[in-house]
Amino acid sequence: MDTVFYNRFERNGAQDGVKAHATHYCAGCGHGLAHKYMAEVIDELGIQDRTVAISPVGCSVFLYYYLDVGNSQAAHGRAPAVGIGHKLANPDSIVISYQGDGDLASIGLAEIISAAQMGLPFTVIFVNNAIYGMTGGQMAPTTLMHQKTATTPDGRNRLMGEPLKMAELIAGLDGPVYVERVALFNNKQRMRARKAIHKAIQMQVEGRGFSFVEVLSECPTHLKMTPEEAEKWVEEQMVPVYPLGVKKDTAPEPWFEPGEPDYDVERMLRTLGTTDVPARRFNKGFPRHLDPSDVGIKLAGAGGDGAQTIAKLLCNAAIDEGFDGTYIPSYGPESRGGTSYADVHVADGEVLSPAVPDPHVLVAFNAPSLDKFGPTVRPGGIVLYDATVIHSVPKLADGVRAYGIPFTRLAAELGVFRVKNIVALGALQAATELFPVTTMRSALHRAIHAVAEVAHINDRAFDAGAESFKAVLQQELVSEVSSN
Amino acid sequence: MSETVTRAERPKPFLFPQFCKACGRCVEACSHGAITMGTEIDPRTGLTPVVIDLEKCNGCGLCFEACPEPFGLMPKPDKDFDPGVVDPETLFGAKASTAQMPVGTPDVELPLPHTEPMVLKGTHASAVGALLAGCRHFFGYPITPSTEGAELLAKLLPGLGGTFVQAVSEVAAVNMMYGAGGAGRRTMTFTSSPGFSLMLEGISYMIGAEVPAVFVNIMRGGPGLGNIAPEQADIKLVCRGLGHGNTHAIVLAPASPQEMLDLTMLAFDLAFRYRNPVVIVGDGYLGQITGKVQLPDAMVKPGIPEWAVFGDANHRGNLINSIRLSEAELEMHNVFLNEKYDRMREAEQRSDAFLCDDAEWIVIAANTPARMAKGAVEDLRRQGIKAGLFRPVTLWPFPIDALASFVPHAKGFVVVEAGSGQLEDEVRLAMSHAGLALPHMAHVRRSGGVLPSKKEIIDRILELEEVTHGHGVL
Numbered sequence: 001m002d003t004v005f006y007n008r009f010e011r012n013g014a015q016d017g018v019k020a021h022a023t024h025y026c027a028g029c030g031h032g033l034a035h036k037y038m039a040e041v042i043d044e045l046g047i048q049d050r051t052v053a054i055s056p057v058g059c060s061v062f063l064y065y066y067l068d069v070g071n072s073q074a075a076h077g078r079a080p081a082v083g084i085g086h087k088l089a090n091p092d093s094i095v096i097s098y099q100g101d102g103d104l105a106s107i108g109l110a111e112i113i114s115a116a117q118m119g120l121p122f123t124v125i126f127v128n129n130a131i132y133g134m135t136g137g138q139m140a141p142t143t144l145m146h147q148k149t150a151t152t153p154d155g156r157n158r159l160m161g162e163p164l165k166m167a168e169l170i171a172g173l174d175g176p177v178y179v180e181r182v183a184l185f186n187n188k189q190r191m192r193a194r195k196a197i198h199k200a201i202q203m204q205v206e207g208r209g210f211s212f213v214e215v216l217s218e219c220p221t222h223l224k225m226t227p228e229e230a231e232k233w234v235e236e237q238m239v240p241v242y243p244l245g246v247k248k249d250t251a252p253e254p255w256f257e258p259g260e261p262d263y264d265v266e267r268m269l270r271t272l273g274t275t276d277v278p279a280r281r282f283n284k285g286f287p288r289h290l291d292p293s294d295v296g297i298k299l300a301g302a303g304g305d306g307a308q309t310i311a312k313l314l315c316n317a318a319i320d321e322g323f324d325g326t327y328i329p330s331y332g333p334e335s336r337g338g339t340s341y342a343d344v345h346v347a348d349g350e351v352l353s354p355a356v357p358d359p360h361v362l363v364a365f366n367a368p369s370l371d372k373f374g375p376t377v378r379p380g381g382i383v384l385y386d387a388t389v390i391h392s393v394p395k396l397a398d399g400v401r402a403y404g405i406p407f408t409r410l411a412a413e414l415g416v417f418r419v420k421n422i423v424a425l426g427a428l429q430a431a432t433e434l435f436p437v438t439t440m441r442s443a444l445h446r447a448i449h450a451v452a453e454v455a456h457i458n459d460r461a462f463d464a465g466a467e468s469f470k471a472v473l474q475q476e477l478v479s480e481v482s483s484n
Numbered sequence: 485m486s487e488t489v490t491r492a493e494r495p496k497p498f499l500f501p502q503f504c505k506a507c508g509r510c511v512e513a514c515s516h517g518a519i520t521m522g523t524e525i526d527p528r529t530g531l532t533p534v535v536i537d538l539e540k541c542n543g544c545g546l547c548f549e550a551c552p553e554p555f556g557l558m559p560k561p562d563k564d565f566d567p568g569v570v571d572p573e574t575l576f577g578a579k580a581s582t583a584q585m586p587v588g589t590p591d592v593e594l595p596l597p598h599t600e601p602m603v604l605k606g607t608h609a610s611a612v613g614a615l616l617a618g619c620r621h622f623f624g625y626p627i628t629p630s631t632e633g634a635e636l637l638a639k640l641l642p643g644l645g646g647t648f649v650q651a652v653s654e655v656a657a658v659n660m661m662y663g664a665g666g667a668g669r670r671t672m673t674f675t676s677s678p679g680f681s682l683m684l685e686g687i688s689y690m691i692g693a694e695v696p697a698v699f700v701n702i703m704r705g706g707p708g709l710g711n712i713a714p715e716q717a718d719i720k721l722v723c724r725g726l727g728h729g730n731t732h733a734i735v736l737a738p739a740s741p742q743e744m745l746d747l748t749m750l751a752f753d754l755a756f757r758y759r760n761p762v763v764i765v766g767d768g769y770l771g772q773i774t775g776k777v778q779l780p781d782a783m784v785k786p787g788i789p790e791w792a793v794f795g796d797a798n799h800r801g802n803l804i805n806s807i808r809l810s811e812a813e814l815e816m817h818n819v820f821l822n823e824k825y826d827r828m829r830e831a832e833q834r835s836d837a838f839l840c841d842d843a844e845w846i847v848i849a850a851n852t853p854a855r856m857a858k859g860a861v862e863d864l865r866r867q868g869i870k871a872g873l874f875r876p877v878t879l880w881p882f883p884i885d886a887l888a889s890f891v892p893h894a895k896g897f898v899v900v901e902a903g904s905g906q907l908e909d910e911v912r913l914a915m916s917h918a919g920l921a922l923p924h925m926a927h928v929r930r931s932g933g934v935l936p937s938k939k940e941i942i943d944r945i946l947e948l949e950e951v952t953h954g955h956g957v958l
Contacts, residue, residue: 005554007577011803013810016573018502018528021555027505027531032552039554049797052667055805064803066554068581070793072666073805075689078659081651085663085671086795088621088647093667093795111659114652187513187546194549220507227507259645261620263785265594271640272612274599274779312774316603319776325603327774352859353938354773354852 004039004048004068011065024062028227030184030217031060034127037194038096039067041201051094052086054079058100059133077108080115080124087122091258094204095122102132105141105164112170116212119175121204121256124212125197126166129219130238137222142166144241149222163241167214171247177209179248183216183239185231192244207254216242279320282436286323286348290432293348296356297434299424300341300373301365301386306421309447310363311342313425317435317443318346328354339369346434361432363424365407370394374402384427384469386420403431403472410464416454419461426465431473437466494543495559497536498567501526503555504533510557513550516540583801589787591618591756596783604777606770607633607674609741610700611640613748616779618786619670619698620646623660625653625679628712629768630702633674654679658686665695666804668792670752672698676768677706677718687761688727691821692806694791696755698748700764702771705933713933714768716851719906722763723880730818732825733761734832735879737850741775747877749780754832756789758824765879767902769852769935828881835883836875839865840890843872845945846923848887848911849900850876853936857900860941871945879907882914895952896924898944902935924948 008020025031042051051069055061057076064071070093074082083097104112104126112124131149132138138151141164146155156163171179178200182193193215200211216238218230225233287295297314299307311327318325324347330340343356358378364370364385371394377383380399387404396402405427411420422444429440444458497519504526510519511534518540522532551557555576596616604612611633614622622637638648647664651657657673664671675683680701690697701722705715722735734754736747744766751762788794793802808814839861840846849857854875864871874890876883899908908927915922928936928944 002577003554006580008573008580010580021500021572021576022503022505022529023553025505025552027507028509029507029552032554033509033550036549036552036554049800050795052793052795054663061807064805068583068800070795070800071803071805072663072793073693073803073807074662075659075685078655078662078686081656081659082663082666084649085621085623085660085665086667086793087663088649088660089664089667089669089671090795095795110652111656114656187550190513190549227509228512231509231512258647259642261618262643262645263594263618263783265596265783267644268615268783269596269599271643272602272615272779274602276597276599278600312603315774319601319603324776328769328772351775352855353935354769354775354855355935357937 004042006068009065026221028220037197041198047094054097056099056103080111097124101128101140101142117173117175119210123200126214127217129217131222167247170212178211180246181214185235282438283321295346296359297344297361298356298359299363300369303340305365310421310425313447314344324351326351326354405468422461423465426462427469430466430469496541497557498560501533502528506531509550510547513546586790588790592785593782601776601778605774606741606744609744609777610748611636613745616783617749617752618784621664621669621671623649623657624673627676627679629771630674630676654682658683661697665697668788674700676702684727691731694759697761698751716903736764739854767851833883834877835886838873840872844870844895847898856938859938884914884918894923899927
C-alpha cells in the first residue's frame with residue numbers, strides 16, 4: 001500500500017492496532033474525507049516531498065498524525081500567516097493550510113483575509129460544519145440562524161450576528177485566483193469536492209495564486225444526529241445559506257518569482273555602502289576651546305527646517321575626524337511637522353549620554369525653539385538664531401553669546417529656501433570653529449547626495465552663513481567699541 | 485475494448501472491520517445495495533462495522549471515496565485477497581513513513597574585508613547585523629520608535645534575494661516568523677512595546693515548538709498606549725512573561741549602535757544554537773541614536789538545519805509542533821525545556837563591569853541609562869568615591885555569577901533604570917536564587933520616557949556616602 005497517509009499513525013501514540021490505523025474523528029465526521037482527498041491529490045500531483053501541511057487548532061489539530069508530508073502546527077487562527085512564512089522560506093514548497101470554521105472565520109479572520117488578498121500561491125482548505133467541535137458544540141461564526149448550540153441554547157439570534165459566508169467574502173477580494181464551496185453529503189458532491197481540492201492545489205503548483213476551498217461538512221456528534229441525518233441537515237439546512245459552486249475562477253499567468261537568498265560578500269558590502277577608503281582628517285586636535293572632552297550641540301526648529309540633516313552631518317564629521325560622535329533626534333509625532341530638534345555630541349573619548357540637556361551651542365530656527373532651549377545653554381555657550389523670524393532673545397545664562405543670522409533671508413536670496421540649514425551650518429562653523437572648514441565642506445559634499453548645481457548652492461549657502469556671522473560679529477565689536 | 489471487460493477488472497472493496505466506524509456513508513454511496521449496516525459488534529472497537537456483499541458489487545468504487553477513514557474501505561489488491569487472514573500491520577508497510585532521515589546543511593562563515601566605520605542609527609545597525617547574520621526574511625508591523633529598522637530592511641532585502649513582509653498585525657507577523665523559522669530560515673522582526681505584547685502568543689508557541697527567531701523590541705513608555713519616549717518598560721515581560729506557559733528566552737540589552745549590530749548577530753547564533761527565540765531590548769533612545777559602527781570580520785551564510793520543515797524530500801519527516809496532549813509527554817517536554825534553560829543560565833550570562841573590582845557602590849544599569857551611569861561613575865571616581873558600573877548585557881539569564889564576585893566589598897547596589905523597578909526586581913530575584921544576601925539597595929528611577937540623568941545618579945550616591953560616613957551604618 002502506498003499512499004500519502006502514514007502507514008501507521010505513530011504520532012497518535014500507537015505503534016499498531018486500531019489506534020495506529022484509524023483517525024481520531026467521530027463516525028460521520030467530514031474531516032476524514034477532506035484529508036483523504038488531500039492525500040490523493042498530493043499523490044496524483046507528485047508533490048508529497050514538497051508539501052507542507054499546516055494543522056490548525058480545532059478537531060483537525062491532529063492533521064499531522066495522518067499526512068506523510070512536512071507538518072507544521074499553528075496557533076488558533078494563524079495558519080495562513082504560518083503558511084505564508086513557510087511559502088516564503090521555500091517558494092518551491094507546496095503549502096496547504098487546513099482550517100475549521102472557528103479557526104478561520106472567527107479568531108483568524110484578519111489572517112485569512114490579508115493572506116487571501118496577498119495572493120501568494122498557497123492553498124486553504126476550509127472545513128465549515130457550522131459548529132465548534134473540539135471545545136464541545138459551541139456557536140461557530142458559520143452557525144445557522146436559530147441553530148441551537150452550547151452557547152446559543154435558544155438558537156442563534158441577531159445579537160449573535162448572521163452566519164459568515166467565507167467563500168463569497170474571499171471571492172470578493174482581488175488576491176485569490178480560485179474559490180469554490182463544495183460539500184460531502186452524496187457521491188456527486190464528494191466527487192466535486194475532490195475535484196475542487198485537486199484544482200486548488202494545482203493552481204499553487206502552477207504558481208498562479210491563492211486558492212480557497214470551503215467544504216461544508218458534517219459534525220453528527222455536536223449536531224446530535226446520526227451521520228445520515230447530519231448529511232441530510234447539511235444538504236437541506238446549510239446549502240440554502242451557503243450555496244455550493246465556484247465563486248471565483250481565474251487562471252492568471254504564474255507571477256510568483258521570488259529571489260534566492262543571496263550571500264555574496266561583494267554584493268553585501270555594496271548594498272551597505274561601505275568603503276575601505278579612510279576619510280581624510282583635517283583637524284589638529286579636539287576643539288578644546290569649546291570643552292575639554294565633550295561638546296554638546298542642540299539644533300532646534302520646525303519640521304522641515306533641516307535641523308536633523310545638519311545634526312547627522314555633524315555626527316558624520318566628528319567620526320570622520322576620529323572623534324566619537326552621536327546624534328539623536330526628537331522622534332515623536334512632532335518630528336512629522338511640529339517642533340523638531342536634534343542633539344549632537346562630539347567627544348574626545350566616548351560619548352556617554354546622547355542627550356544634550358545643557359548645550360554648548362544652540363542653533364534655533366524659530367522663536368519657540370529659542371524660548372525653550374535658549375535658557376538651557378550653559379554659561380559661556382553660543383546661540384545662533386534665525387534673525388529673519390526671531391526678533392527677541394530670552395534671558396540667557398551668564399556669558400552666553402547670542403547671534404542673530406538671517407538664515408531664511410540668506411537662503412531666499414540664493415533662491416532655495418530649504419538651504420537655510422546649510423546657512424546655519426556655515427554660521428555654526430564660523431562661530432564655533434568646531435572643525436576645520438575643510439572637514440565641514442567634505443562632510444557636506446558627501447552627506448548631500450546632490451547634483452552639481454545643488455552642491456554649488458550648498459557651498460554658497462555655507463559661505464553666506466559664515467560671512468553673515470563674521471559681519472554680525474564685526475558689527476558687535478564696532479558697537480562695543482563705540483559704546484565704550 | 486468493451487465496457488464490460490473494463491468493469492470486470494475494476495477492483496472490489498475490502499475492509500478491516502476494526503477500522504470501520506460504521507458511519508454508513510458507504511451504505512448510502514452504493515447504488516447496488518452491496519453494503520449494509522452491520523449488526524455484529526466488533527470487540528476491538530465496540531462498533532458495528534458495515535457488511536459487504538461482493539456478489540452485489542459492480543466495482544464502481546464510489547464507496548472508496550465515501551469512506552472517511554484512510555485505512556477503511558479500499559480496493560482489494562487482488563481477487564483472492566482475504567482481509568480475514570491478512571495482518572494489517574504487514575499490509576501497510578513496515579515503517580510508518582518512507583521519509584528519509586533529514587540531514588542539516590551547516591552555516592558557513594564568510595570573511596569580510598576591513599571597512600571604515602559606518603555611521604548608523606541604532607535600529608539600522610541592528611538591521612545591518614541581521615543581514616550579516618544571514619537573515620533574509622523579515623516580517624513586521626510598523627511601530628514607533630522601531631520602524632526605521634524595518635524600513636531599512638524593506639529597502640535592502642529585495643537586492644539580497646530576501647523577503648520583507650509588512651503583515652496585517654503583529655499577531656500575523658509573529659506567526660509568519662513561526663512559519664519561516666520553522667522552515668529553518670533566519671527570521672526577525674522590529675517592534676516596540678505594544679506590538680511586542682501582541683506577539684507574545686506566538687512567542688510562547690515558538691518556545692514550545694522550538695522555533696528560533698530574533699525579536700528586536702525598542703521599548704517605549706507604558707502602560708497602554710503610553711508614549712513613544714524611551715522606557716525600559718518591558719523587562720518584566722521579556723524576563724518573566726513571554727506568553728503563557730513555562731517560557732524563557734535569552735534577552736540581550738545593547739547600549740550603543742555598535743552593540744545593536746553585534747548583539748543582533750549574536751542573537752541569531754544563539755537562537756539557532758538553542759532552537760529558541762532571542763529577544764533584544766533597547767530603549768527608544770537606542771533605537772534612535774546615531775553613532776559609529778564597525779562591521780565584524782565575517783558574515784554568515786546560514787544552512788538549513790536538519791529539524792526544519794523546509795518543504796523538500798530531505799525534511800519531509802519533520803514536524804513543528806507545540807501540542808503535547810498527554811500529561812506525561814508535556815511534563816517531559818517541560819523537563820527538557822528546563823534543562824535547556826539551565827544550559828542557557830550556565831553558558832550565556834553576559835555583562836560588562838566598569839571599575840567594579842574595588843567598588844563600594846555598584847551602579848547596576850542597562851541600555852541607555854548605563855551610559856549616564858558610566859558618566860556618573862567617572863565623576864564620582866574623580867571625587868574619590870569608589871563607584872563602579874555593572875551592566876547586564878543579558879537581562880535573562882541575569883549575569884549573577886559576575887555580579888556575585890563584586891558583592892563582598894559592596895556597601896550597596898544602586899539600580900538605575902528608565903522604569904519603575906523592573907530591572908531591580910531581576911537583580912533581587914537573581915541574588916535570591918543565588919542564595920546571596922543583598923547589600924543595601926538603592927535606586928534611581930525615572931519613567932514615562934524620562935531618562936535618569938548623570939546628576940541624579942551622582943546625587944543619590946553622594947547622599948548614600950554621607951549617610952554612611954555620618955552614622956557608620958545605612
